[in-house]
Amino acid sequence: MADANGARCAALVGHYLSGKTTLMEALLYTAKAVTRKGTTKEGNTVGDSSPVARARGMSVELSAAQCQFMGDGWTLIDCPGSIEFAQEATNVLPVVDVAVVVCEADTSKTLGLAPLFKFLDDHKIPHIVYINKLDHPHARIGDVLESLQSVSQRPLVLRQVPIQDGDAITGYVDLISERAYSYKPGQSSALIEIPDSMQDEEQIARQELLEALADFDDNLLEQLLEDVVPEKSEVYKHLSSSLAKDSVVPVLLGSGETMSGVFRLWKSLRHDTPSVSTTAASRGFNPGNDVVAQVFKTHYAAHTGKLSLARVWSGAIAEGSHLAGSRVTGLYSLFGEKHEKISKAGLGAVVALGRLESVDRGDVLTAEGKGEAGDPLPEPLEPVYGLAVNTAKREDEVKLSGAVQKLVEEDPSYRIEHNPDTHEMVLWGQGEIHIAVARENLQHKYNIDVTLRPPQVPYKETIRKPIEQHARHKKQSGGHGQFGDVKVEIKPLARGVGFEFSNRIVGGAVPRQFIPSVEAGVREYLSRGPLGFPVVDLTVCLFDGQFHAVDSSDQAFRTAAAIAMREGMPKCNPVLLEPVCKVEIDVPSDQTSRVNTLITGRRGQILGFDAKPGWSGWDTVQAYMPRAEMHDLIIELRSLTQGAGTFRFEFDHLAELAGREADQIVAARQEALAA
Numbered sequence: 110m111a112d113a114n115g116a117r118c119a120a121l122v123g124h125y126l127s128g129k130t131t132l133m134e135a136l137l138y139t140a141k142a143v144t145r146k147g148t149t150k151e152g153n154t155v156g157d158s159s160p161v162a163r164a165r166g167m168s169v170e171l172s173a174a175q176c177q178f179m180g181d182g183w184t185l186i187d188c189p190g191s192i193e194f195a196q197e198a199t200n201v202l203p204v205v206d207v208a209v210v211v212c213e214a215d216t217s218k219t220l221g222l223a224p225l226f227k228f229l230d231d232h233k234i235p236h237i238v239y240i241n242k243l244d245h246p247h248a249r250i251g252d253v254l255e256s257l258q259s260v261s262q263r264p265l266v267l268r269q270v271p272i273q274d275g276d277a278i279t280g281y282v283d284l285i286s287e288r289a290y291s292y293k294p295g296q297s298s299a300l301i302e303i304p305d306s307m308q309d310e311e312q313i314a315r316q317e318l319l320e321a322l323a324d325f326d327d328n329l330l331e332q333l334l335e336d337v338v339p340e341k342s343e344v345y346k347h348l349s350s351s352l353a354k355d356s357v358v359p360v361l362l363g364s365g366e367t368m369s370g371v372f373r374l375w376k377s378l379r380h381d382t383p384s385v386s387t388t389a390a391s392r393g394f395n396p397g398n399d400v401v402a403q404v405f406k407t408h409y410a411a412h413t414g415k416l417s418l419a420r421v422w423s424g425a426i427a428e429g430s431h432l433a434g435s436r437v438t439g440l441y442s443l444f445g446e447k448h449e450k451i452s453k454a455g456l457g458a459v460v461a462l463g464r465l466e467s468v469d470r471g472d473v474l475t476a477e478g479k480g481e482a483g484d485p486l487p488e489p490l491e492p493v494y495g496l497a498v499n500t501a502k503r504e505d506e507v508k509l510s511g512a513v514q515k516l517v518e519e520d521p522s523y524r525i526e527h528n529p530d531t532h533e534m535v536l537w538g539q540g541e542i543h544i545a546v547a548r549e550n551l552q553h554k555y556n557i558d559v560t561l562r563p564p565q566v567p568y569k570e571t572i573r574k575p576i577e578q579h580a581r582h583k584k585q586s587g588g589h590g591q592f593g594d595v596k597v598e599i600k601p602l603a604r605g606v607g608f609e610f611s612n613r614i615v616g617g618a619v620p621r622q623f624i625p626s627v628e629a630g631v632r633e634y635l636s637r638g639p640l641g642f643p644v645v646d647l648t649v650c651l652f653d654g655q656f657h658a659v660d661s662s663d664q665a666f667r668t669a670a671a672i673a674m675r676e677g678m679p680k681c682n683p684v685l686l687e688p689v690c691k692v693e694i695d696v697p698s699d700q701t702s703r704v705n706t707l708i709t710g711r712r713g714q715i716l717g718f719d720a721k722p723g724w725s726g727w728d729t730v731q732a733y734m735p736r737a738e739m740h741d742l743i744i745e746l747r748s749l750t751q752g753a754g755t756f757r758f759e760f761d762h763l764a765e766l767a768g769r770e771a772d773q774i775v776a777a778r779q780e781a782l783a784a
């Protein structure tokens with residue numbers, strides 16, 4: 110494919126430690142984009158080049174690198190594998206031409222890939238599987254394939270069969286060219302004769318490949334039925350058109366570390382990956398000559414400020430031209446952490462655009478403004494884990510909210526909550542590491558030290574017994590005195606009603622103009638009841654009182670009302686209310702019963718479960734669960750499900766909590782208030 114057709118883009122995705130960063134390095138080395146192959150151990154790879162990623166030895170954000178392979182332009186994008194950083198792949202997959210799912214020959218890791226395959230299938234993103242680390246396979250390729258097929262809706266078809274020597278894999282036979290290669294660690298594989306012992310296996314595997322392709326092509330199907338051997342060039346065509354439509358998933362083999370099968374991977378990417386115009390059309394764009402670019406991520410860099418990472422779906426962007434209504438004043442190509450200023454980004458390029466302040470992730474940019482065409486990017490992932498954030502130094506408080514805002518722009522799977530009850534700022538995200546990385550970024554990029562701790566549960570309290578209370582505020586201090594006298598009835602209300610104030614004053618026992626002050630005094634008290642929490646679900650009625658012609662005032666009645674509440678409320682049989690959430694947990698069906706145990710173990714109430722729509726072999730369990738029990742729910746859920754299980758939740762209701770648990774919460778609250 111000549112460059113006039115545009116540069117193509119491939120993303121490397123898959124689970125944590127499957128070898129994506131290493132494979133990207135091997136691909137870049139093979140394409141001569143780096144002169145020396147870096148390793149993650151030495152910390153000199155193109156991927157993982159941010160200080161936070163290097164320090165952790167893991168990818169925490171996508172890393173893009175431009176290169177050329179056999180005359181074609183490419184952008185390779187290394188995505189973090191950890192489920193906590195899945196937003197990065199979610200951003201980028203809808204804008205690439207092909208995804209390479211990098212996985213290990215280890216069936217115990219398959220389940221963790223289920224959400225990724227589901228995403229690729231749902232969004233019809235052409236993808237191939239690369240079974241990596243074959244210098245140390247943990248399972249037979251046939252078993253790996255069968256296991257992966259269980260989490261993929263599309264048929265997976267072996268493009269190569271391994272040549273075995275005992276447990277070791279020493280090479281492969283390509284099923285289309287019918288050529289055999291022997292791996293030479295660190296070098297190009299050597300062409301060899303197909304071993305005699307493999308002739309049968311090769312024929313069977315080839316037939317399976319052809320039959321899978323024939324399911325999508327009637328001519329090929331006819332040929333197979335008539336025992337006609339199709340031309341190799343025809344088979345290549347079928348394969349690339351099936352990949353472009355995401356109707357089959359070719360499977361390749363190799364090892365990024367020893368460079369085995371890497372050249373072959375490049376060749377099949379080059380041959381089979383659809384062109385940018387094909388991808389653009391399938392994403393709802395009409396490729397033409399006018400520039401259309403889609404922003405898939407915002408990045409804040411130390412020197413350049415805001416960068417909008419975009420794919421050029423149509424036309425080209427030149428420095429100084431117009432985009433989104435403003436002049437382009439910074440165009441950069443990407444190579445890991447290195448941003449190089451360029452004068453033009455052609456069709457298909459992945460480019461960083463400087464200082465487009467009004468542009469966000471998902472925006473489609475045209476010369477004049479923002480376009481309407483194209484599929485929108487998927488919604489950001491829902492947060493599942495939160496920690497309260499505080500600055501270590503007081504003077505950083507103002508800086509913090511701006512910095513956190515930028516983190517959310519860069520990664521919309523973070524979310525900020527300002528809790529009005531607990532007065533905490535809670536940073537929500539995808540898990541412990543995700544939040545810890547936010548802290549590291551705040552430190553590295555904005556020089557703000559923050560402390561993190563589990564957020565407080567927004568408990569409330571209410572009452573169970575009605576009473577009447579009389580209170581008088583009287584002060585004689587020289588000139589004007591103060592006098593207010595109120596009788597109030599305090600009564601519980603049904604759950605969820607909130608607070609109501611009323612009066613039954615007759616004959617001006619409390620003059621009309623002072624009644625709002627009585628209400629204000631009552632309301633003021635309600636922010637902290639006898640147990641120390643905001644009070645809800647009660648009604649207070651002012652039914653009598655007295656006043657003094659000279660000494661009564663708004664302030665005096667307000668104080669009297671507050672005294673009535675302070676003295677009356679402890680006699681109303683106060684009770685703690687805890688927030689309870691409605692939770693939906695997605696889990697592989699064979700773990701459903703263990704999830705039920707998990708729910709009841711956390712004082713939850715199971716409401717029922719159903720097959721998860723569109724997910725074969727998965728259930729969604731619905732339950733009520735106290736918010737206090739949910740803080741680390743995701744951690745336990747992931748450990749039950751190889752990281753694949755997840756949940757959504759929302760506040761549902763407040764429920765009374767009594768007994769030892771409630772006593773402990775109240776005691777802790779009293780201690781905190783006294784401190």
Ligand SMILES: Nc1nc2c(ncn2[C@@H]2O[C@H](COP(=O)(O)OP(=O)(O)O)[C@@H](O)[C@H]2O)c(=O)[nH]1
Binds near residue numbers: 241
């Ligand atoms: N045996 C073997 N190990 C590999 C291979 N590729 C990567 N690794 C090792 O697997 C670990 C994770 O590699 P990395 O590229 O960081 O994985 P990522 O998390 O998918 O980016 C590192 O210790 C690598 O040295 C491979 O092809 N064979």
Ligand SMILES: [Mg+2]
Binds near residue numbers: 130
């Ligand atoms: Mg990595």
